[in-house]
Amino acid sequence: MRKIKIFDTTLRDGEQSPGATMRHREKMLLAKQLEKLGVDVIEAGFPIASDDDFRAVKEISETIKGPVIAGLARAIDKDIDRAWEAVQNAKKPRIHTFMSTSDIHIKEQFKKTRKDALEMSVTAVKLAKSYCNDVEFSPMDATRSDPEFVFQVLEAVIKEGATTLNIPDTVGYAQPSEFGQLIASVRENVQGIENVAISVHCHNDLGLAVANSLEAIKNGATQIECTVNGIGERAGNASLEEIVMSLETRKSFFDAGTDINLKEIFPTSQMASNFTGISVQRNKAIVGENAFAHEAGIHQHGLLANRQTYEIMCPELIGKKIAFVLGKHSGRHATKQVLEEMGFELDEKQLQQVTAKIKELADKQKTVLDEDIVAIAEDVTNQLRKEEKRIVLNELRIEAGNKTTPTAYLSLLIDGKPVEAEGTGVGPVDAVSSALQSVVPTKVSLKEYNLKAITGGTDALADVVVKVANGSGKVHTAEAINEDVIMASANALIKGINKALAKEGAVEK
Ligand SMILES: [Zn+2]
Secondary structure, eight states, X not given: OEEOEEEEOTTTTGGGSTTOOOOHHHHHHXXXXXXXXXXXXXXXXXXXXXXXXXXXXXXXXXXXXXXXXXXXXXXXXXXXXXXXXXHTTSSSEEEEEEEEOSHIIIIIISOOOHHHHHHHHHHHHHHHHHHOSOEEEEEETGGGSOHHHHHHHHHHHHHTTOOEEEEEETTSOOOHHHHHHHHHXXXXXXXXXXXXXXXXXXXXXXXXXXXXXXXHHHTTOOEEEEBGGGOOSTTOBOBHHHHHHHHHHTHHHHTEEOOOOGGGHHHHHHHHHHHHOOOOOTTOTTTSTTTTOOOOHHHHHHHHXXXXXXXXXXXXXXXXXXXXXXXXXXXXXXXXHHHHHTTOOOOHHHHHHHHHHHHHHHHHSSOOOHHHHHHHHHHHHHHTOGGGOSEEEEEEEEEOOTTSOOEEEEEEEETTEEEEEEEEOSSHHHHHHHHHHHHSOTTOEEEEEEEEESSOSTTSOEEEEEEEEOTTOOEEEEEEEESSHHHHHHHHHHHHHHHHHHHHOSOOO
16 A cells, blocks of 8 residues: 655645734644654645744754654745745655746746756755755745646656655646546656655645545655645645545545544644634534534434444544543543543643633533633633733623623723723623723724534533734634623624734733
C-alpha cells in the first residue's frame, strides 16, 4: 500500500480564511494537536507576511519535533531568508517557495515574461537549497498554465535540488479527470520526477478540492496539502478529514493510506473551529454535527439490527463519542483523561475549574456531551487569561417581559475600578449591549451576533459568537458559552470588547 503524506496548511492557508483569527497561543496548541493527529508536514505560516507569522513559525519549529515544519516564501530572496530564519531550528525544516506559471499571473500580476518566471523559480530554489535540504516548489496557478511551460519549470527546479513538487489548483478551476490527467502528464513529461515527491494543493471554489486531490492520488501524487475542516482562502482548501477518511474507508480502491491517528480527527476539528471562530457546517462530511445522525425511522431500524446497514464508518473511529462520558459523579482524573483525549492540556487550576463547571452543568441538564465539555474547556482556558481582561463582569441583572422595557443592570470592573452601567434595548441581549457600550469607548461597535444551541433542548448550552469592531474598523471575534443565553451573550460581548481594547491600547472614557 502506498503511503500518502498529509501536508497540513491549516496554520497558513487556513489562517488566511476570511474571518479567521488565531492568537499565538492558539496556534501553538493547534500545532501540538496536529502533531498528535499525525500529520507529516505542518505548514506553520508565511514568515515574511508579518512579525506574528514569523514568531509562530519560529516557535512551532522550536517545539514541535515530529512533523516536518514548512515555512512559505515567494520566489524572492528576502522571503526565503526570512523563511529559513523561522524554520532553521526545526528538527525537520522545509522551505516552500512558489512562483506563478500561468500567463495571466505572469503578465498581469507580475508584469514579467515566462523567461523571468523560470529564472525566478530556479534562483529561489537554488537559494532555498543553500539553506535547507528539504525544498518544496509550487508553480502557482498550475491548472491554468500551459502544461509545457509547467514541465519546463519543474524540470529546472528539480535540477536545482527541489525535493517536493507541488501542483496547485490555486483558483479551484480544475475538474477531477482533467486534474488527474495533469498529474499523470507531469510524471510522463518531467525529467527527474521519479526522484522527487509529487504533491497537490486544491482549492474548493467549485466544491471539487477533495475530489481533485483523490484523483491526483490515483495518478501518482504522494503528498496532499489540506486543512482541518477544509478552511482556507475563499471557499477553502481540500478537507483533511475527508481525504483521510476516503482513503481509510476505501483502502482497497485506492491501495493507499495515511499515518493519521483517526481518533484525533474529531477533537482536532473541534479545536480548529473553536480557535478560528469558523464553525463547521452541520451537514459537513465526517465532522459535521449531522454526519453520524440518523433521522429516518427505516434507517434507525436497520442500525439497531446492524450498524453497517447504514453506516460506512463509525463515529468512534474519528474520536467522536455519541454517549456522554462525564457527569456529576466524574472526578478530576476522569475529566483529565477525557480532556487529554480531546487534545486539551490543562494545568491543575484549569482542570479544577472545568471539573466544577461540568458538575454544575450536570446538575442542570441530564446529559453532558463531548461538545459541552469542549465548550467548557475552551471557555475556561480563555477565562484564565486575566491580563487581557480590562473589563470584568461582576454582576448582571435583567428586567424583561411583555409589558416591561428590557433593561440590563451591570456592575463591572474596568481596569480594576468598579463601574455601574444600565441600558435598555429591544430585548435583554440588546439591553446588555447598550449598557456595555455606555461605559466603554463609543468607538467599539457590535458588527455581528450569532447564537446557537450546542446540544439541543431547552437546557442546552448556548454558544454566542460576536464580532466587535474597534475605532480603526478592525474586527475581533469572540465566543462564549453558558447555559444561559443572556450570560453567554454578555460574556461574548465583554470578551470581544476586551480583545478590541487589547489591540487599541488604553481605555478612553
Ligand atoms: Zn492555497
